Amino acid sequence: MLKVDNLAHAYGSHHVLDGVDLTVGDGELVSVVGPSGCGKSTLLRSIAGLVRPAAGQVLINGVPVAQTPDDLAVVFQDYSRSLFPWMSAAANVALPLRRKGLSRRERRDAARAALEQVGLGGAAGKYPFEMSGGMQQRVAIARALAFRPALLLMDEPFASVDAQTREELEDLLLAVRATHNMSILLITHDIDESVYVGDRVVVLTRAPARVVQDLAVDLPFPRDQIATRELEAFVRLRAEVGKLVRGRPVDKESQ
Amino acid sequence: MKAAGRLRRFAGRFWLVVLVVLLWEAGARAAGKIDFPAPSLIVARMRELWLSGPPSRLFLSDDTLSELLPGLGRMFTGWLLASLLGVVAGVALGRSAVASHYVEPLLHFGRAIPPPLLITPFVLVFRSSTQTQLAVIVFGVIWPVLLNAMEGARSVDRGYLDTAAVFGLRRHERLLRVVLPAAAPKIFAGLRLSLSLALILMVISELVGSDGIGYQLLVAQRNFDSPGVWGTILLLGVLGYALNSLFVVVERHVPGTRRSGPGRPETGGVT
Ligand SMILES: Nc1ncnc2c1ncn2[C@@H]1O[C@H](COP(=O)(O)OP(=O)(O)OP(=O)(O)O)[C@@H](O)[C@H]1O
Ligand SMILES: [Mg+2]
Numbered sequence: 001m002l003k004v005d006n007l008a009h010a011y012g013s014h015h016v017l018d019g020v021d022l023t024v025g026d027g028e029l030v031s032v033v034g035p036s037g038c039g040k041s042t043l044l045r046s047i048a049g050l051v052r053p054a055a056g057q058v059l060i061n062g063v064p065v066a067q068t069p070d071d072l073a074v075v076f077q078d079y080s081r082s083l084f085p086w087m088s089a090a091a092n093v094a095l096p097l098r099r100k101g102l103s104r105r106e107r108r109d110a111a112r113a114a115l116e117q118v119g120l121g122g123a124a125g126k127y128p129f130e131m132s133g134g135m136q137q138r139v140a141i142a143r144a145l146a147f148r149p150a151l152l153l154m155d156e157p158f159a160s161v162d163a164q165t166r167e168e169l170e171d172l173l174l175a176v177r178a179t180h181n182m183s184i185l186l187i188t189h190d191i192d193e194s195v196y197v198g199d200r201v202v203v204l205t206r207a208p209a210r211v212v213q214d215l216a217v218d219l220p221f222p223r224d225q226i227a228t229r230e231l232e233a234f235v236r237l238r239a240e241v242g243k244l245v246r247g248r249p250v251d252k253e254s255q
Numbered sequence: 256m257k258a259a260g261r262l263r264r265f266a267g268r269f270w271l272v273v274l275v276v277l278l279w280e281a282g283a284r285a286a287g288k289i290d291f292p293a294p295s296l297i298v299a300r301m302r303e304l305w306l307s308g309p310p311s312r313l314f315l316s317d318d319t320l321s322e323l324l325p326g327l328g329r330m331f332t333g334w335l336l337a338s339l340l341g342v343v344a345g346v347a348l349g350r351s352a353v354a355s356h357y358v359e360p361l362l363h364f365g366r367a368i369p370p371p372l373l374i375t376p377f378v379l380v381f382r383s384s385t386q387t388q389l390a391v392i393v394f395g396v397i398w399p400v401l402l403n404a405m406e407g408a409r410s411v412d413r414g415y416l417d418t419a420a421v422f423g424l425r426r427h428e429r430l431l432r433v434v435l436p437a438a439a440p441k442i443f444a445g446l447r448l449s450l451s452l453a454l455i456l457m458v459i460s461e462l463v464g465s466d467g468i469g470y471q472l473l474v475a476q477r478n479f480d481s482p483g484v485w486g487t488i489l490l491l492g493v494l495g496y497a498l499n500s501l502f503v504v505v506e507r508h509v510p511g512t513r514r515s516g517p518g519r520p521e522t523g524g525v526t
Contacts, residue, residue, distance in 0.1 A: 050417050067420075074421045081414025086436040095432060096422035147422065 001026045001183040002047065002151060007056035008208075009042055016042045018208035019056065024151070029177055029184040031194035033245055034204030040187045041077055043209070044155050047185070048074050060151065073149035075157040077187075079140040083128045089115060090124035093143045100147075114146035115139070117172055119165065134161040141169065145176055152184045158193070167225045170197050174223060191245060195237045196223060203244040213244050292482045297489060300482035304471075305490070318471070326467030327494075329385065330457040333392030337453075338446055341397045345404025345445075346430075346438065355405060362402065370395030371459045378463065388460040388467075395456040396449035403445030407438025443506050450502055454495050 004022040008015075016039035024030045034040050045051040047058050049068040058065040060072075073096075076082040083092050093111035102110065115124050118138040128136050137160055144152055158166045174197060177184055188194050194201045195217055203212045219233055228234055276294055283293035292300075305323065308316040348355040370391055377387045377394075411434055419429045435442075461469025468487060475483030 045417075048417075048421055050420065068423065070423060072421060072423075074418075076414065076418070078414055081412055082418045084415060084418075084433065084436065086439070087432075095428075096424070098428065099423055099425060143422075 001028070001061060002185065003059040003062075004043070004047065005057050005059065007043065007046060007053050007058065009039070009046060009051065009053045009055075010208075015208035017046070017053070018210050020204070020209060020211055022202055022211065022214075024183050024185050027177065027181040027183055028199050029174070029186065029197055031198035031201045032185065032187045032204065033189065033191060033194045033201060033241060034209060035206045035245060036189065038204050038207045039209040040204065041155055043204075044074070044153050044185070044187060048072060048153055069151070071150040073144040073147040073152050075137075075140050075144045075152075075154040077155035077159070079137045080128070080133070082140055083136055083143075085128045088125050088127055089120060089131070089139045089142075092128070092139055093146050096143065096147050110146050111142075114142035117145065117176075118142045118169065134165065137161060138165075138169070145172075148180055148182070150183065152182050154184065154186045156187055156189060158188070158190075166193075171223075171225065173197060174221075178221075191238055191241050192229070195219075195234060195241060196225075196228060201237070201241055203241060215241065290481045292485055297482045297485045300480075301486040301490060304483065304486060322466050322471050323468060326457055326461055326469070329388050329460075329467075330392060330453050333389050333457075334396055334450055334453040336389075337393045337397040337449060338400050340393075341400030341445070341449070342404045342442060345401040345442075346408040346434065348401075349405040349408025349438070350434065355409070362398070362405075365394075366398040366402065370456055374460060374463055384464040388457070388464055391460040392453055392456045396452045399448040399452065400442070400445040403441045403448075404438060407441030408434055410441075411437040439509075443509075447499070447502050447506075450498055451495055454491065454498060458491060 002022075002024040004020055007017050007020045007022075009017040020043060022030070022032075022043075032040060032043070042051060046053045047065070049058075049065050060069050084095070087095065090108065090111045093114055094107040097107040097110055112121070112124055115121055118141050120135060120138055120142065123131065123135060123139075126135075128139070131139070137157065141154075141157055144154070158169055161169065170193060173184070173186075176182065186194075186197060198217045201215045201217060203215070204210065205212050215237065217237060219228055219231060219237075280293050280295060283291055283296075303316075305316050305319045306314045308314050308319065312320075348358055373391055373394055374387065377390045378384075381387045381390060415433050415437055416429075419433045424433065457467070458469040458472070461467030462473055464470055468491065472484060472487040474480075475487060
């Protein structure tokens with residue numbers, strides 16, 4: 001589905017990505033973790049065709065990405081600048097559905113259903129400025145889910161929701177992935193989360209980012225917030241990812 | 256209950272106006288000069304000029320129908336024309352860095368020309384006084400709309416545009432549902448500025464015409480009708496105030512401009 005090949009990028013003289021390799025298979029959910037400021041959002045923006053990388057390429061189904069690929073949805077880290085403040089929650093969710101050839105009624109129903117899924121059934125008519133940060137973030141998630149993309153990119157999508165909602169949204173993501181066979185790339189700074197939802201966890205180094213480790217997560221499905229997290233394998237994986245993220249200060253000297 | 260509350264709020268706000276008028280009345284009577292008439296005199300003259308018609312016509316006098324309304328008609332026509340042109344051109348320029356790079360100096364040059372000066376050349380070009388007046392209004396009021404629309408369309412938040420790109424919005428959807436609403440506060444600020452400017456230019460352009468409030472003002476002055484002169488000026492003040500209030504009400508009801516609470520969206524623009 002997605003193949004990131006030796007991707008490098010710099011803002012001026014500030015090197016952010018330094019040869020990142022990454023794949024996401026059909027229907028796979030890959031978590032990306034890495035220290036703050038290491039270039040995770042830049043990686044995501046390059047995949048979405050919003051940043052033109054300095055070197056390397058992004059392939060979707062074997063085709064190099066030049067502009068924004070079709071059939072892609074993104075949940076941006078900065079949800080407040082990604083929801084349109086002049087539209088209600090439902091209108092925000094329904095807007096991208098126009099190009100899917102749905103009737104007005106179908107769009108509205110799909111928007112309602114998606115809002116329902118993220119626990120905002122009652123807030124369809126609310127405007128972003130009337131909602132808390134966590135609610136806005138959930139609207140952005142609902143918009144991406146309603147779009148039913150082949151590839152979904154999410155940049156710390158659960159950062160500002162409470163713990164309980166977060167768990168519900170993680171399970172929702174797993175369920176949606178299973179029913180609609182979406183491929184998902186999820187950026188997160190939560191190590192537990194990366195392991196809990198992921199089929200694989202990709203760990204990045206501090207900037208300029210490279211892939212330190214690409215770990216397979218062989219935990220059984222369906223995952224369960226309590227049972228899965230108690231598994232020995234989960235605990236071991238979490239410890240390993242944690243070590244990789246914190247440990248090994250970037251071996252700049254050795255290069 | 257509610258009406259009483261509203262009345263109290265109204266009184267709480269406008270007592271100063273009442274006080275000023277009373278002081279003016281007293282001052283004018285004490286001075287006793289014919290060129291500094293008391294407000295009561297002015298209002299009486301205003302009634303005579305514009306509201307002495309039959310009740311079937313809402314008391315509007317012949318003068319109102321033949322002088323006031325055509326002028327206001329020209330004003331609105333000119334303003335609407337300029338608004339349309341200004342928004343279309345402004346948004347187009349704002350979305351094109353290359354075009355605005357070349358055109359912007361020209362715009363600032365055009366804006367710097369005091370519109371009243373254009374009456375003379377426009378008379379030569381258009382001959383007809385209605386066309387001249389319209390042209391002066393359009394040329395004079397287009398700048399705030401155009402420059403604000405340009406600025407608004409240019410400064411659309413990257414986050415909005417990225418979202419539009421990622422979800423594959425088509426060109427017209429991006430324009431109508433993202434760029435225009437994002438630029439709306441600036442556009443409305445421009446429209447509002449240009450509306451008050453249109454009133455001023457209407458009067459000035461009528462000083463060369465043969466009807467309208469400006470023309471009435473000229474006639475009153477020639478006839479040493481000082482209550483008439485003051486009345487005309489007062490009427491302009493009232494009209495300006497009414498237009499602005501009307502604009503605020505209309506703006507509040509335009510869909511897609513809600514963004515920061517039940518009040519007016521934040522405005523503030525460039526002229
Ligand atoms: N448009 C930009 N221009 C210049 N520098 C930028 C730009 N965007 C990001 N950077 C810099 O590039 C580096 C990586 O940014 P990026 O947003 O990709 O990191 P991140 O891993 O997503 O961080 P976080 O975990 O805090 O979200 C940071 O040092 C940031 O300051
Ligand atoms: Mg980021």
